[in-house]
Amino acid sequence: MLKVIIIDDDDIMVFLQRKLFQKCGLTKDAITFKAATEAIEFLKNEEINQHFLILLDINMPGMNGWQFLDILKKMKISKNVFVIMVTSSIDCYDKEKAGTYSNVIDFMEKPISIENCNRIKDYVLLKEFFTN
Amino acid sequence: MPYKSLPLHILIIEDQLSDFILIEYYLNEVQNNIKISRAVSFMQAENLLKYSTFDAILLDLSLRDEDNRETLTKNIVVLANNAPVIVLTVYADTGFGVKSLSLGISDYLLKDELNAAQLSKSIHYGIERKRIESQLRESENKYKNLFDSSPLPMWVLDRCSFRFLSVNAAAVDLYGYSWEEFLGMSIKDLWAGTDDPETEILELIRKDGFFKLNISHRKKNGEIVHLKIQSNPIIFDGKEARVALANNITASLEAKQALKNSEQRFKALVQDGSDLVMILNFDGNLTYVSPSSKLVMGITAELLINYNLFEFIHEDDLDQVKGSIIMLQSKKRVQIPSYRIKTSNNKWKWLETILTNLYDDTSVNGIVANSRDITEFVQQEKELMESLKRYNIVEKATSDTITDYDVQNDVMHYNEGMELMFGYTEDQISAKGSWWDEKVHPEDVERVKNKVDLVYKKGHGSLQVEYRFRCADGSYKYILDRTYLVTNENGEPLRMIGSMQDITEIHNYIETIERHNDRLKDIAWTQSHVVRAPLARIMGLIDSLENFEDMDDQAQLLSHILTSARELDGIIRKINSKTDESISHSRKC
Numbered sequence: 001m002l003k004v005i006i007i008d009d010d011d012i013m014v015f016l017q018r019k020l021f022q023k024c025g026l027t028k029d030a031i032t033f034k035a036a037t038e039a040i041e042f043l044k045n046e047e048i049n050q051h052f053l054i055l056l057d058i059n060m061p062g063m064n065g066w067q068f069l070d071i072l073k074k075m076k077i078s079k080n081v082f083v084i085m086v087t088s089s090i091d092c093y094d095k096e097k098a099g100t101y102s103n104v105i106d107f108m109e110k111p112i113s114i115e116n117c118n119r120i121k122d123y124v125l126l127k128e129f130f131t132n
Numbered sequence: 133m134p135y136k137s138l139p140l141h142i143l144i145i146e147d148q149l150s151d152f153i154l155i156e157y158y159l160n161e162v163q164n165n166i167k168i169s170r171a172v173s174f175m176q177a178e179n180l181l182k183y184s185t186f187d188a189i190l191l192d193l194s195l196r197d198e199d200n201r202e203t204l205t206k207n208i209v210v211l212a213n214n215a216p217v218i219v220l221t222v223y224a225d226t227g228f229g230v231k232s233l234s235l236g237i238s239d240y241l242l243k244d245e246l247n248a249a250q251l252s253k254s255i256h257y258g259i260e261r262k263r264i265e266s267q268l269r270e271s272e273n274k275y276k277n278l279f280d281s282s283p284l285p286m287w288v289l290d291r292c293s294f295r296f297l298s299v300n301a302a303a304v305d306l307y308g309y310s311w312e313e314f315l316g317m318s319i320k321d322l323w324a325g326t327d328d329p330e331t332e333i334l335e336l337i338r339k340d341g342f343f344k345l346n347i348s349h350r351k352k353n354g355e356i357v358h359l360k361i362q363s364n365p366i367i368f369d370g371k372e373a374r375v376a377l378a379n380n381i382t383a384s385l386e387a388k389q390a391l392k393n394s395e396q397r398f399k400a401l402v403q404d405g406s407d408l409v410m411i412l413n414f415d416g417n418l419t420y421v422s423p424s425s426k427l428v429m430g431i432t433a434e435l436l437i438n439y440n441l442f443e444f445i446h447e448d449d450l451d452q453v454k455g456s457i458i459m460l461q462s463k464k465r466v467q468i469p470s471y472r473i474k475t476s477n478n479k480w481k482w483l484e485t486i487l488t489n490l491y492d493d494t495s496v497n498g499i500v501a502n503s504r505d506i507t508e509f510v511q512q513e514k515e516l517m518e519s520l521k522r523y524n525i526v527e528k529a530t531s532d533t534i535t536d537y538d539v540q541n542d543v544m545h546y547n548e549g550m551e552l553m554f555g556y557t558e559d560q561i562s563a564k565g566s567w568w569d570e571k572v573h574p575e576d577v578e579r580v581k582n583k584v585d586l587v588y589k590k591g592h593g594s595l596q597v598e599y600r601f602r603c604a605d606g607s608y609k610y611i612l613d614r615t616y617l618v619t620n621e622n623g624e625p626l627r628m629i630g631s632m633q634d635i636t637e638i639h640n641y642i643e644t645i646e647r648h649n650d651r652l653k654d655i656a657w658t659q660s661h662v663v664r665a666p667l668a669r670i671m672g673l674i675d676s677l678e679n680f681e682d683m684d685d686q687a688q689l690l691s692h693i694l695t696s697a698r699e700l701d702g703i704i705r706k707i708n709s710k711t712d713e714s715i716s717h718s719r720k721c
Contacts, residue, residue: 111672
């Protein structure tokens with residue numbers, strides 16, 4: 001089982017993504033957090049063997065996406081967490097920086113489209129969770 | 133018939149009175165002024181001979197106190213002191229008479245046949261013979277002395293065996309061989325060279341006649357002596373010999389050689405040297421020109437000597453040269469610093485000349501002019517002066533501070549830039565390198581030092597470095613320093629010449645631009661993130677409306693679109709005002 005988490009301070013964006021994931025059959029009930037710190041707390045209590053796909057916004061008040069990644073990589077659960085960075089604008093610097101985190105598997109520009117969702121289902125690392 | 137009128141004193145040794153009277157009678161017949169003494173015994177004769185001298189002695193051999201006639205004869209001959217001894221004998225004794233001649237007597241007479249004439253002849257012959265004998269002996273001694281005491285080495289050689297028959301003291305002195313050693317040697321043992329024409333010399337020695345030659349001999353200690361030998365043939369002890377006189381010319385030969393060397397050296401200096409040497413008079417007429425004139429002026433010495441030196445001198449320099457020559461009337465030596473002289477191809481060369489008045493030296497009898505071609509030097513000097521002038525102009529014209537650091541002596545020179553650019557007065561500026569070092573901003577010191585060390589290590593090249601340098605008022609100026617390292621042939625640093633350019637203004641300008649850029653970056657970031665956030669939302673919402681028609685809450689989606697559009701509008705307005713602010717701010721700067 002793959003649990004999908006959306007971390008974004010933008011309510012509308014979260015709303016849209018949840019809807020999209022439902023329609024695309026990615027997940028019926030994505031877990032959403034408006035703040036990255038909440039997500040950290042959540043992950044701390046999860047089973048180590050549980051797999052997660054996180055759609056992570058970069059620019060957030062309080063803890064931003066990068067700070068979240070810094071904490072995540074030190075957590076035991078880290079190896080089973082796949083992160084897709086989601087940002088309103090991709091610049092080279094961000095992309096380069098994302099490459100230094102092993103958890104990050106992709107980088108997407110908002111808004112996430114149906115094509116984006118289909119791409120997620122095709123990831124080699126995630127394929128096993130979407131074959132039914 | 134008297135032979136001689138000189139008075140004679142005769143000793144007669146005769147014990148028989150009758151015989152004595154007879155002899156006395158004969159003698160008085162011979163000569164008037166004759167004094168006669170008589171001894172009757174050997175003892176008496178001995179006494180008389182000790183205290184008086186006699187012109188002749190007549191000896192009767194039959195004396196009572198001496199039976200041995202031979203001993204008697206010998207003794208009397210010794211006592212006679214060179215006076216002739218005439219033995220009187222009886223007929224029966226003729227045998228001994230003959231024998232006694234070999235004992236040194238001058239004659240013997242038979243008593244039985246005695247007469248005045250015979251006696252007179254015998255006495256006078258005896259006296260005369262003794263005189264001649266003594267003269268001969270004296271002359272021989274004289275010549276022997278000449279040989280022995282000659283200050284020049286002499287020797288006598290056997291003309292056949294070439295062996296030494298005699299050498300004098302001077303020869304012993306010269307060669308170091310003893311007299312005995314010489315007599316065991318031949319002349320060939322003295323010859324020094326192996327390449328001497330030996331047979332030729334041996335032939336000369338063997339032949340009759342005078343010869344002289346120069347030859348080298350080796351002394352006993354191995355030293356070589358050079359001799360001039362004169363040789364004359366003589367008969368020596370009955371042998372055909374040669375007497376040779378040697379003149380030691382070693383010292384004079386060496387002196388001659390030294391003189392020759394010295395002459396050659398001077399000749400080489402004058403004739404083969406690159407300097408032009410001339411002898412002239414006060415009017416500039418030449419009496420000697422060294423061959424180097426061909427080299428210096430392109431004119432051979434043979435040709436140049438026919439001209440007057442003044443004809444070749446540049447008219448602007450002629451007065452200076454003539455003036456220098458006139459100064460020689462009161463000064464021995466004058467130097468003409470530099471003047472131009474025309475060469476064979478009508479070009480000018482620069483010469484530097486030293487004039488020496490040698491009129492008092494009869495072998496020169498003129499002014500010696502020693503000239504050096506300094507054309508190249510003058511040109512180099514000109515170029516150097518121009519280059520220096522250029523450097524000085526550049527140094528004055530530049531607004532940079534010029535630094536010139538003598539690395540080995542730790543001395544720094546600055547142009548006036550140190551005063552104008554940094555405000556230091558002359559008293560405040562120290563020539564020590566450390567003075568400069570401590571003006572560099574502490575945060576820049578390490579970086580500057582590393583750069584300089586790198587240039588030192590490489591041993592060549594230039595460096596360009598930016599740093600802050602403290603002014604007299606304590607403020608810092610931004611400096612762009614371009615420095616060039618001058619090294620010696622071993623690559624060791626000698627001087628560092630640099631220019632310090634004040635880039636404070638440029639630096640401030642860059643800083644302003646950088647700040648401006650930061651603001652623009654900020655705007656760009658805002659545009660990409662803040663602006664795009666609501667836009668992305670709107671795009672996402674519209675996308676949802678389009679793709680999922682069955683969506684139950686369309687009204688909510690539309691409301692979200694409106695909210696997002698308003699948000700976007702607000703953001704864009706904010707950006708506009710921020711950009712305006714940034715532009716007006718940068719204009720103020």
